[in-house]
Every structure is written in structure tokens, then in C-alpha cells.
Amino acid sequence: MVATVRINGEDRRLEVGTLIELLRAEGVDPKRRGVAVALNGTVVRRGDWPAAALSPGDEVEIVKPFAGG
């Protein structure tokens, strides 16, 4: 099913599947260190990415460490 999901503040229309499928589709290697994900304001642990199913209207934050003071 194609639906709108908000990824990092941007509305995107895409095939709604699991979080791990989303990451792979966005070019993020799920095995990469440092990546963290929140779904609708709650952190989803790496081990749960394959099972976490997305729904229309969901908000996803995909983050990693950057330079900072």
C-alpha cells in the first residue's frame, strides 16, 4: 500500500512496510553503527526494526551523531 509517511520532517509517499524496509529503501545500511530511529516519538531499538510496521501518517526520525559542542 502506498501512503504518506513523514520522514525527518518531510512528507513522503511510499510503499508502507516495515521500518527496516524503509531504511534500506532510503539507502541507510541497517547494520551501520550510530543510526537510531524513532517512530511517532518513541525510539525503536535496532532489534525491533524488522518487526516494526509502518502505518499511513506515521512520523519517523532517522538520526545519527554529528559534530557538536
Add this chain to the structure above:
Amino acid sequence: MTDKPQDGDRLVIAGRSFASRLIVGTARFSSRQVMLDALAASGTEMVTASIRRISLEGYSESLVDLLGGRYQLLPNTAGCATVKDAVLTAQLARESLETDWVKLELIGDRETLYPDVAELIQAAEQLVGDGFTVLPYCTDDPVVCRRLADVGCAAVMPLGSPIGSGMGLCNPYNLELLCDRSPVPVILDAGIGTASDAALAMELGCGAVMVNTAIAQANDPVNMARAMGEAAAAGRRARLAGRIPRRSYGEPSSPQLGLIGSGS
């Protein structure tokens, strides 16, 4: 003469000990290599990082891969203005960097970057309850620092002057009071401009200092980083050595007997 800290005098935060009393930020360096060289020159063992949305157009080298093996990475909640954002950022940081430690920043004013202490204390309490080791960036208000310690923060990080301002310690008397009374380590964070600021903070009783802009934006960041590491160590050594008191009047250091000539 050695610039190494005295044997056995280590900085202890939440049960973890460090030889270096300097924490360094990773932002605002002109290049990745300059950053790496400066961090190495500083002697630091802990560096900060921010947590930001991944660029969906590319995936540059990870800070974790670059620094993770050599330094303890301390994530910050820079940019957060609400308890909700700071807590979520901290939780994402915990997942991202696999650490319970967080430098909690909750800003109340985007121009001065001054902490919003009401929100800060709330967020700190919530995060401590969620198992975090919280190091809050705060004001140099002794009551605020006491509240932060009371809710379980592992240290307090009062500003010397606004972030990036390089104005040094605007209220050294207050900082000394704070250090005398704090049950947790005081880490001077923000406003350090040059090495003497770092040394002064340590002489006043700080357990450590944190520096970013003063190193990253110096003409020669690598040398400034080295200077900061030496200054933090020297200031600590001077503190432990016990300084002479200040006097209004002079007191001669040479003997007053056996003076040549008519004398008085």
C-alpha cells in the same frame, strides 16, 4: 617538569575516572583532519557530538567510526528548547551511541544560547529516572546547580560566558562559590576563549573544563588544543598546591636585615 596530571588525581564522574580534565567539542573545525589532530593534541578522553537527522541524500563517514574507538563520545541535546525534544533526543542518542551518558542542553534564548533552567531541571529529573547519566549545561547559579545535583545529575556544567563568545569567566567569584559547595564535579562549559581561562577555572576549583570554539576557531587549533590540555592540568596542579592569599599591601621576599648602605 611534566604536564601530566599528578598520579592518582583523576577526574571521577559517575564512577568513571579520567586522567584528562579537558572535554572537547567536535564542532566548527575547518576540516576533519584538523579536528582529529586537535583532539589528539589536547589529551582529551571525552568528546561531545550532536544527534541530527540523517541526510537522506548521502551518508558521510560516521563520527562513531572516526572517533568511537579512541574517545568516549558524549552526546548532547543541542538545539532542544523543550523537555519533550530533549528527552527524545537523549533517548535517540542512547540508542545511537550505546551510552547512558548525555550532555543535557535546553536553550531558552536563541541569541544568547542561555539555558532554560526551569525546563532543564525537569528534563534532568526525567532522564535520571530513565537511567541516564546526566551532565547538564547550566547557569552558574548555585541554587540551580544544587537542584540539578539533588535530582541526580552526575556533574554540573555551568557557563563561564555565552557559548562561542570567548569572553572567559565573567563571574569567577560565583564560580568559586559554586565549586566550594557542589556535591558533584563542576565542569566549566562555554565561553572559554584561551588557555588562561581554562587554567583559572581549574584554579577556582572546577573538576574539568569543556572547550569547543576556542580550539576549533583558533588560528592554530592543534596548538591551542595542546595549550588547553596543559592549562587544565596546570590549573589543577596549582589548585592542589594551595595558592598564597591575596594581600592589599606588599610583603618583601628578600631578608630585611643586612641591608647595604645607610638604610632606614
